[in-house]
Amino acid sequence: MANNPPLPPPPWQRVPERAKSRRRDPLTRETIVTTAIRILDAEGLDRFSMRRVAEELDTGAASLYWHVGSKDGLLDLIMDEVVGEQEVPEPDPEGWQEQIKEVARTMRRTILRHRDIVRISIGRIPMGPNAMVLSERVLAILRAGGVPDELAVQSYLLMMSMVNGFTMDEGGYVEEPPIGAPSLEEAGAMVRSYLAALPAKQFPNLREVADHFAITDQDARFEMLLDLFVDGLAARV
């Protein structure tokens, strides 16, 4: 029961690498988030784990929890960091329609740049500081363009949903191309032949449009979405 001072470790028992001195670069929320994003981009959500992040920072998983609370908390921080990458121009009342389109394009690019970020964003309404700035600036453009307040809010939220939804289906199939990577062209050809082989009696329409299914230009479809959205919005102002 007497608690003597702990003995020095015997010389044959190597002290664990980091135990002797404090970290050279102290752990911070920022460094954790940055490394987490790097891992996410490089290896994808499936390989992303607290232990993996800790390993990259040369520490144990438990240490991260003091800074970010939980994995979910870390994902929140990641989301806001990524949202913060997007830049929104100063409002130009004349060119608001093109400005809104450009904002949407930037969103799409940002999402596509970060692998699996769309999967993280799923049940996570961004409310961090960067998300607030984004909302503020987009609303500024819409209101400067003469869009009434309620419609501005509605269409802003709608735009977010649409871009997210579009990009979600778009990047979906990337998910770890399992070695025998079917290229985009191969995939298209596979879809076409699959559709063309369907029973004619039951699937007349699908068979006839099979070609158009195969060569779906994502960029073109996104522009179509933007046109539909902004034109409709402008007509309602």
Added chain:
Amino acid sequence: MANNPPLPPPPWQRVPERAKSRRRDPLTRETIVTTAIRILDAEGLDRFSMRRVAEELDTGAASLYWHVGSKDGLLDLIMDEVVGEQEVPEPDPEGWQEQIKEVARTMRRTILRHRDIVRISIGRIPMGPNAMVLSERVLAILRAGGVPDELAVQSYLLMMSMVNGFTMDEGGYVEEPPIGAPSLEEAGAMVRSYLAALPAKQFPNLREVADHFAITDQDARFEMLLDLFVDGLAARV
């Protein structure tokens, strides 16, 4: 090394419950999928696991693998089963615009009826038999309405994305209401007061539209989306 026949189990060692006789109701893919959906709806994706499904079927997790291959395979089957719930009417060339809207409304209802199904659908382009039937029938409506083939395909894919994206953000916050469940009204009030408390200099727009943010009518916004989409589409035919 001699492999003798296995000894009969000693009488004091109770044989495990199910070992003595074959299951009364044999496991099938269908029953597995049905129970899986039931668990998913009742308890959500986070509590959903192969062991949980097996437990519900009074068996071990390993048994499921013979029927569905993997968890991912099971999720694929679940997706197609849910897609199959949707009914699409026979094409009416005059009323194609309203028909398309109705299809979208049905989609949204189906997604909302099944908790977390939108999270499952994320990287999963539906290609099961039911998904094929759905595509066929929607394309039938569009083409009957005079939409040219390429535009029909584009807009069909676009519609799927939009409905998915919209419903994704919509049902997002449900995610296990953690005991102190903030009701929809409370949440609205919280958002409003949060926005109203932002620094006026940095967030003038957000502050001024805070009220509209709080009372966002999802149904109204969805109808707005449908109007934008279908009107724009009709204008392009």
Added chain:
DNA sequence: GTGTGGTTTCGAACACTGTTCTAGCAGATC
């Protein structure tokens, strides 16, 4: 110097996950 208290680290452990291995059973076929 010597405490003392707060911040920060992290090894070990817990309860869980998807999945595979392997042995075994029931019924049809030879």
Added chain:
DNA sequence: GATCTGCTAGAACAGTGTTCGAAACCACAC
């Protein structure tokens, strides 16, 4: 009978998020 095939399921493996508690470090009081 013996053999084979379709099917069941216990045990184990490697991995997960998270918590606990002990230790190490720092800054300040005495």
